[in-house]
Amino acid sequence: MVTLSQSFAALRLCVLLLLLPLSGGWAQDRLPREPDLATRIEEHYDHEARLFLMLYALQGDGHVDYVTGRVVHEYTRNSYGNPVYQTEASPLLYWWNHTLYNDPEQDGVNGNERVYQEHIEFDLSRYKPCLGTGQPC
Numbered sequence: 481m482v483t484l485s486q487s488f489a490a491l492r493l494c495v496l497l498l499l500l501p502l503s504g505g506w507a508q509d510r511l512p513r514e515p516d517l518a519t520r521i522e523e524h525y526d527h528e529a530r531l532f533l534m535l536y537a538l539q540g541d542g543h544v545d546y547v548t549g550r551v552v553h554e555y556t557r558n559s560y561g562n563p564v565y566q567t568e569a570s571p572l573l574y575w576w577n578h579t580l581y582n583d584p585e586q587d588g589v590n591g592n593e594r595v596y597q598e599h600i601e602f603d604l605s606r607y608k609p610c611l612g613t614g615q616p617c
Contacts, residue, residue, distance in 0.1 A: 549573035
């Protein structure tokens with residue numbers, strides 16, 4: 481049988497845990513804002529998902545460590561043959577720190593993003609099949 485004092489002790493513990501900052505080692509890091517374009521190293525159009533992907537190297541080492549995916553509304557080519565995409569202003573998807581985030585409101589990084597999947601790697605070979613063949617990309 482649980483006593484009233486045990487219930488209050490459990491309640492105090494819950495309140496204390498809720499008041500602790502979420503920056504400890506056992507709490508998930510906050511998704512950083514979309515990086516500056518100077519750190520962008522590649523971009524890809526995913527025809528299946530109709531997403532314009534921007535790949536960033538935040539550490540400046542050429543290794544992809546942040547990805548954004550914007551919904552594409554229109555895809556055309558300019559007079560030089562280069563692709564032109566009309567996209568949403570803010571991404572629908574973010575990949576960072578081995579976690580895929582969903583932002584259904586597409587309002588930029590502001591804390592309302594939802595974790596879609598954790599412990600996931602970004603598979604660049606999907607957009608560069610030459611990586612699996614050993615041929616230069």
